[in-house]
Amino acid sequence: MPETGRAELARQWAGALSRTAYVPLSRGDIEAMLGGLLDGLFDALLAAEFSAGAGTEAGRRLVAAHFTGEQSLSRTVEVLGVALPASPELRGVDGLAGKVVSLLGELASGYANALRVRTLDQQETVKLALLKASENARKRLEASEVNFRELFASSAVGIAISDLDGKLLEANETLGDIVGRPAAELVGQYVHELFHPEDTATFVAAYQGLLSGRNPRLRLDRQLRLLGKDGEPVWAYLAVSLLHDLAGRPTRQVTVVEDVTELHLLGDRLSHQSLHDALTGLPNQQFFVSTLESVVGRDSPSSVKLFKLDLDGFAVVNDGLGRRVGDQLLRSVAARLLSVVAGEKATVARFGADEFAILVEDSPTSPDVATLAERINTELAEPVYIDGNGMAVSACIGVVEHRGGVTDPAELLRAAETTLRRVKSGGTRQWGLFDPHRDVAERARRRLAATMPSAWENGEVGLEYQPLARLADGEIVGVEALLRWDHPERGPIPHRECLSLAEETGLVLPLGDWMLCKACEQLSALGWAVPVLHVNLTAQQSNDPDLVSCVRRALRKSGSDAARLLVGMPATALASDVGDAEDNVRALGDLGVAIALLEYGGAEDLARLEDPAVRTVRVAHGLVDRVALASPDDSLVAAAVPGLLAPVRARGITVIAADLRTRAQAAWWHAAGADVGQGRYLAPPGPLTPPRRKQSS
Amino acid sequence: MQEKLAWVPDGVNVDVPSSARIYDYVLGGGHNFATDREAAERLLKAVPARDMARLNRAFLRRAVLFMVDSGIRQFLDLGSGIPTVGNVHEVAQGADPSCRVLYVDIEAIAVAHSQLLLAGNDNASVIRADLREPESILDSPEAQQMLDLDQPLGLLVVGVMQFVPDSDDPWGVMARYRDRLAPGSYLAMSHFTPDGMPEAMARAVEVFKTTQEPAYPRAHSEVTRFFDGFELVDPGLVYTVQWRPESPSEVGDEPHRSNLYAAVGRRS
Numbered sequence: 001m002p003e004t005g006r007a008e009l010a011r012q013w014a015g016a017l018s019r020t021a022y023v024p025l026s027r028g029d030i031e032a033m034l035g036g037l038l039d040g041l042f043d044a045l046l047a048a049e050f051s052a053g054a055g056t057e058a059g060r061r062l063v064a065a066h067f068t069g070e071q072s073l074s075r076t077v078e079v080l081g082v083a084l085p086a087s088p089e090l091r092g093v094d095g096l097a098g099k100v101v102s103l104l105g106e107l108a109s110g111y112a113n114a115l116r117v118r119t120l121d122q123q124e125t126v127k128l129a130l131l132k133a134s135e136n137a138r139k140r141l142e143a144s145e146v147n148f149r150e151l152f153a154s155s156a157v158g159i160a161i162s163d164l165d166g167k168l169l170e171a172n173e174t175l176g177d178i179v180g181r182p183a184a185e186l187v188g189q190y191v192h193e194l195f196h197p198e199d200t201a202t203f204v205a206a207y208q209g210l211l212s213g214r215n216p217r218l219r220l221d222r223q224l225r226l227l228g229k230d231g232e233p234v235w236a237y238l239a240v241s242l243l244h245d246l247a248g249r250p251t252r253q254v255t256v257v258e259d260v261t262e263l264h265l266l267g268d269r270l271s272h273q274s275l276h277d278a279l280t281g282l283p284n285q286q287f288f289v290s291t292l293e294s295v296v297g298r299d300s301p302s303s304v305k306l307f308k309l310d311l312d313g314f315a316v317v318n319d320g321l322g323r324r325v326g327d328q329l330l331r332s333v334a335a336r337l338l339s340v341v342a343g344e345k346a347t348v349a350r351f352g353a354d355e356f357a358i359l360v361e362d363s364p365t366s367p368d369v370a371t372l373a374e375r376i377n378t379e380l381a382e383p384v385y386i387d388g389n390g391m392a393v394s395a396c397i398g399v400v401e402h403r404g405g406v407t408d409p410a411e412l413l414r415a416a417e418t419t420l421r422r423v424k425s426g427g428t429r430q431w432g433l434f435d436p437h438r439d440v441a442e443r444a445r446r447r448l449a450a451t452m453p454s455a456w457e458n459g460e461v462g463l464e465y466q467p468l469a470r471l472a473d474g475e476i477v478g479v480e481a482l483l484r485w486d487h488p489e490r491g492p493i494p495h496r497e498c499l500s501l502a503e504e505t506g507l508v509l510p511l512g513d514w515m516l517c518k519a520c521e522q523l524s525a526l527g528w529a530v531p532v533l534h535v536n537l538t539a540q541q542s543n544d545p546d547l548v549s550c551v552r553r554a555l556r557k558s559g560s561d562a563a564r565l566l567v568g569m570p571a572t573a574l575a576s577d578v579g580d581a582e583d584n585v586r587a588l589g590d591l592g593v594a595i596a597l598l599e600y601g602g603a604e605d606l607a608r609l610e611d612p613a614v615r616t617v618r619v620a621h622g623l624v625d626r627v628a629l630a631s632p633d634d635s636l637v638a639a640a641v642p643g644l645l646a647p648v649r650a651r652g653i654t655v656i657a658a659d660l661r662t663r664a665q666a667a668w669w670h671a672a673g674a675d676v677g678q679g680r681y682l683a684p685p686g687p688l689t690p691p692r693r694k695q696s697s
Numbered sequence: 698m699q700e701k702l703a704w705v706p707d708g709v710n711v712d713v714p715s716s717a718r719i720y721d722y723v724l725g726g727g728h729n730f731a732t733d734r735e736a737a738e739r740l741l742k743a744v745p746a747r748d749m750a751r752l753n754r755a756f757l758r759r760a761v762l763f764m765v766d767s768g769i770r771q772f773l774d775l776g777s778g779i780p781t782v783g784n785v786h787e788v789a790q791g792a793d794p795s796c797r798v799l800y801v802d803i804e805a806i807a808v809a810h811s812q813l814l815l816a817g818n819d820n821a822s823v824i825r826a827d828l829r830e831p832e833s834i835l836d837s838p839e840a841q842q843m844l845d846l847d848q849p850l851g852l853l854v855v856g857v858m859q860f861v862p863d864s865d866d867p868w869g870v871m872a873r874y875r876d877r878l879a880p881g882s883y884l885a886m887s888h889f890t891p892d893g894m895p896e897a898m899a900r901a902v903e904v905f906k907t908t909q910e911p912a913y914p915r916a917h918s919e920v921t922r923f924f925d926g927f928e929l930v931d932p933g934l935v936y937t938v939q940w941r942p943e944s945p946s947e948v949g950d951e952p953h954r955s956n957l958y959a960a961v962g963r964r965s
Contacts, residue, residue: 018947021725022751024758024783027943066782068725069747122727126718129728129779129810130711136809136825 006042009083010035016079021069037061041080041103045090050099052106059110063118073111077104158236158257161243164250166191166207178236178259180229191255196225196233203238207253210242217241223260235264277350279327280334288349288357292409295361301404305369307358308416309337309376309395312428314354317391328386330354333393336379340372356395357416369399373431396424397431418442448493449504452485456511461485461498463518464685468534468656468678471670478532478566480658480678481519482685483511495685499538512541513550520558520565522688528564536568536598536618543579548587555591562592568618570598574611582611589613596656601644609648616654619645619674624659627668645673714908716860717778717807723750726781728810736908743900745954752955753887754781756937757855758788760885760961763930763941765792767963769851769883771844772798775828776857779807780814785853786821796820799843801834803827804909828857829865831873849881849964856957858923859889860910868922875926875964882964884927887937889914893953920958927962934960 014031017023023030037058044054062068062076084090084100093099152159158175162168168187176183179194192200206218219239228234236257243252275287283291295304311333318326330350337348337356345361360366367375376397383390398420400412415434422442423432455461465479482495483502493501502508516535523533541547555562567588573581574597585595595613601620609617627638645655657669660679669677714736718729722737723746729737740746761772770793774785777800789796800815800823802808811823822843826834834840844850852874861867875884891898891914898914905912921934932939936952937959 019748019751022754022782024754024788066725069751070725072725119727125813126728126730126779126806126810128813129806132809132813133805137805 005087005089006035006038007031009079009087010038012083013038013076013079016075017067017072020071020075021067023066025065033061033065041084042087042089044103045084045093045096045099050102052099052102055103055106056110059107059112060114062107062111063114068115068118073108076111077108080104080107158259160186160191160194160255160257162191162253162255164211164253166253169252175257178228178234178257179226191253194226196227199224206238206240210240210253211250223264226257228261233261234259235261280331280350282334282338282356283347283349285349285351285357288347288351288359289409289413291347292359292412295359296402296407296409296412299406303362303401303403305358305360305362305366305372306400306402306412306416307360307372307376308398308413308420309356309358310397310420310424311354311356312394312396314393317393321386321389321391325386325389329384329391329393332384333380336382337376340375340379357413369401369433373397373399377429377431394429396420396428398423398434399431400434415439445501446504448487448490449501449507452498452501453505453507455485455487456507456514460487461511463515463522463688465519465688466678466685467530467683468658468676469682471657471666471674471677476530477676478534479523479530479688480534480536481515483515484685503538503540506540508538508540509544509546512537512544513546513554516550516554517557520554520560523564524558524560526688528560531564532566532594533564534566534568534596536596537570537573539570539573539576539579539581542569542573542581542584543576544584545580547580547584548591551588551591551593563594566594566596566616568596568598568616571600585611585613596654600648609651609653614653616656617648618656618658619669621659624657624665624669628661628665641672649673649675710909711806715804715806716905716908716910716912717802717804719746719908720750720856721779721781723747724754724781728779728781736904739907740901740904743904744894744897744956746901748954749956752937753856753957753959754783756887756940756957756959757785757853757885758783759941759943760853760855760959761785761788761851762792763961764851764883764885765789765796767883768881769849770796771848772796772851772853773834773840773844774798774800774853774855775834776854776860777802777807777811777823778804779810784814786815786818790820794820797843798822799824799840801826801828828854829861829867829870831870831877835874835877846877847879849879849883852878852882852884854884854886854923855959856887856889858886859912859914862911862913868925871923872925878964880965883961884924884964885959885961886920886923887957887959888920888923890916890920890956890958892916892958893936893956898956914956917958920960924960924962927964929960929962934958 010031013034014027017030017034018027025033040054041058044051059073062072067076081100081104084103085097090096152170152172155172155174158178159170159172160168160175161170168189168191171183171186173183176186179186186194192204195203202220202222202224206220209215210218217239218241220237223235224238225233226236237260238258239256241254241256242250243254245251275284276282277284292306314326314329317329333356334348334350337358341348341358341360344366345363347359349357349359351357360372377394380394381392383392398416398418400415400419402412418439419432419434422438423430426432452461462484464482464484466482467476468478468480469476483498484495485493485498487493499508502511512535519533519535523530537547544550551565551567554560555565569581569585573579574585588595589612594615595611596616596618597609597614598618599620599622600617601623623637623641627635627641630638648655654676655674656676656678657666657674658678660666660669660677660681663681666677666679666681711730712732714733718733719737719740721727722729722734723741737746764772772785772789777785785800786796786798789798798821800811800821802811802823803825805825808823808825815821815823820843822839824834824837824839826837828834835846840846854871858867858871861870878884889898889901889912902912902914917934924934932941935958936955937957938948938952938955940959940961942948
């Protein structure tokens with residue numbers, strides 16, 4: 001059957017072509033398509049008038065269907081060239097072989113032409129694609145340019161684009177504002193010309209760094225100055241970078257300028273504030289110390305004087321007249337101090353409250369310490385009028401001189417401080433020069449005082465006792481509890497010094513408390529073999545609001561009778577309105593504890609005797625010493641003593657004289673009116689032992 | 698290192714051969730330049746590139762038709778290259794004219810070419826994007842217009858992952874696409890492999906090094922990994938010529954010479 005024959009041929013042809021090219025059709029569709037071509041070919045071969053046009057058409061349609069593989073044409077010709085002449089359907093055709101050849105030739109020709117056209121079309125398409133791609137890219141570039149222009153124009157920072165020599169090609173308006181000229185005017189200038197002459201070099205160096213190629217951009221961490229309007233400096237942060245062409249070669253410089261003048265000024269102000277006292281405008285302590293450091297930190301032969309001042313009674317002004325007046329006074333003080341050292345290389349500082357310091361770097365014409373100190377107080381003595389009130393202040397001054405060479409500024413300050421404190425205790429308007437020896441001694445003493453609390457805890461501080469005897473018959477009437485510090489290096493430190501050291505740190509209160517308890521305990525343990533325990537207090541102890549409860553505790557813990565205890569308080573403590581001494585006296589008296597007035601020796605002390613609780617006095621040890629030193633016949637004091645003691649005795653108040661060294665002294669005091677003696681003549685301080693009952697006279 | 702300037706039009710490069718244009722040439726097309734043809738000739742000396750291309754393209758057609766049969770009406774074709782024989786939209790729209798296709802390629806000329814071809818087709822468009830940035834594609838205005846990610850999608854990653862090196866974590870990239878696909882979506886993939894003709898593919902890799910896209914053929918297990926989270930449909934991951942051939946006779950005796958693995962997976 002013809003159809004079967006053609007269908008079979010179509011299948012064969014499809015099979016041959018299938019490996020030659022990819023055609024997006026199913027096998028069935030391919031066979032159908034090729035079948036259609038075959039029909040055309042057969043028709044042409046069978047036609048009465050032969051025309052090879054069907055061949056051309058078939059070739060063209062093969063190309064159209066994408067049968068354009070390398071082998072597609074040759075396989076086609078192979079298959080058809082064998083099958084067509086042998087086709088049963090075509091057996092009767094005249095000149096079949098020739099017609100087949102002709103047909104296949106036309107097929108090949110049609111194929112080739114179609115292929116050529118197709119290739120040309122495709123090449124054209126791909127070139128159009130190339131053009132379109134370039135067009136797309138150009139549009140993107142344009143959009144990017146537009147964005148850049150917008151950014152450039154509207155940026156809040158100044159932008160300059162220059163060539164590699166630094167000649168400005170473009171500048172935005174902000175840059176113009178920063179340097180105070182229209183942006184257009186800047187074109188043609190050199191970028192480094194925009195800078196302050198001192199900063200030009202830094203800027204140029206930054207660019208050299210860029211060109212040498214490691215970083216494409218640099219942000220300078222220092223602010224540089226540009227020249228603004230009227231040559232005013234404009235502080236700016238800069239970032240510089242390079243732009244490159246397509247080949248990666250640098251072609252342009254970009255400088256981005258951020259105006260930070262305000263920030264800079266703010267920074268300056270802040271830094272000023274942190275180093276200066278807000279009220280007076282003087283340098284503050286921090287600034288002063290660092291100035292001091294730089295002056296004495298260098299090894300120079302020049303000498304300096306350091307003054308530390310404290311205004312006398314300034315609190316009175318502040319509290320009495322108010323803060324505002326106080327502030328104005330401080331400002332006038334500051335101005336006056338500055339005028340005192342006006343001609344010198346000096347720094348005046350306010351350390352706080354009413355403390356000032358002055359550092360003078362000596363020149364050949366600098367006045368000496370005394371002159372300056374006097375001058376300071378002379379200046380301050382001039383009254384200043386505030387709200388119609390004239391007032392003046394004075395100051396205590398501690399001075400230390402340093403004659404050249406390196407030293408520790410903290411040491412100098414400390415020296416001035418300690419000197420100031422020392423002179424202050426002497427009154428107002430005092431000045432003094434640093435005494436290194438005294439200083440050494442003072443430091444040793446301070447160290448001692450500071451270590452006392454732990455020494456006490458370690459048991460280095462103990463109690464000892466000294467007996468008191470009736471001068472008439474030598475009968476032991478009591479013992480005084482005394483402190484004794486067995487210091488490992490200094491040896492034994494006696495009672496008075498212990499108390500004084502303890503007073504410095506406030507240790508005296510717990511120490512006193514312990515002393516009371518311990519003494520009562522020890523005496524109680526010995527069965528109260530002596531009638532009375534004398535515990536003599538310092539002023540601080542006397543004023544202690546807890547004194548009475550301490551005493552109660554001591555008595556209770558030791559199970560002792562209050563009458564066994566005699567507490568001594570210094571006359572000065574009782575004289576004062578401040579503190580609880582008077583109340584304590586009364587309360588202790590109520591307890592049944594006896595009170596002695598210590599350091600009795602002056603007229604005011606008589607007034608204290610009015611207190612009914614005071615039944616005993618101890619003569620001021622200074623008085624005893626004075627009498628001991630003087631020749632008894634000449635001394636005014638010696639002559640006055642009996643008169644001093646008489647009224648006391650008349651009242652039945654017991655008089656104790658202590659620190660008696662010799663029997664003769666004891667006798668004298670007995671004659672002068674003392675009842676009880678204490679001192680080396682009788683026994684030195686020592687451990688508690690059952691006493692000898694009588695001293696043989 | 699000098700920085701590249703952003704405004705250099707990258708991608709418009711006719712001096713370095715492009716894999717898309719080489720592909721077109723070995724398929725018998727004319728959309729290529731002399732450098733592409735020269736590289737193609739070198740490739741043909743190493744591997745049977747014409748057969749590889751033909752069989753790969755045939756797989757793509759069968760995969761698309763399979764997806765259409767499974768109900769898919771929208772396609773995302775990553776690395777679509779230049780419009781050559783049997784484009785996805787022609788195949789899909791031939792089966793159902795309502796099918797929508799979004800083509801994606803990174804190469805500027807390929808994209809421009811597709812733009813020219815697709816002018817006037819409302820159901821197909823092309824964008825220039827890097828397939829390694831899924832979000833840049835899936836969230837683009839064109840994707841929002843052409844595709845509906847709430848509906849099943851046919852994701853075509855045919856002959857393109859072989860140009861993404863391990864260092865770009867192609868499996869991670871694939872996972873990011875997978876996670877945006879609605880259930881019922883399909884993934885069709887083909888990929889160069891050295892498993893069949895190791896020395897030949899090694900020589901091919903050398904040729905590709907001289908093009909814009911160096912190639913990274915992968916072994917069976919590595920290609921299977923791309924289908925994590927997908928269920929492979931029969932016959933699983935096989936050579937292109939073996940994947941659901943129209944008739945068994947087409948497979949031939951040496952399927953490994955097709956040098957690409959192919960599979961389709963379903964996202965459940």
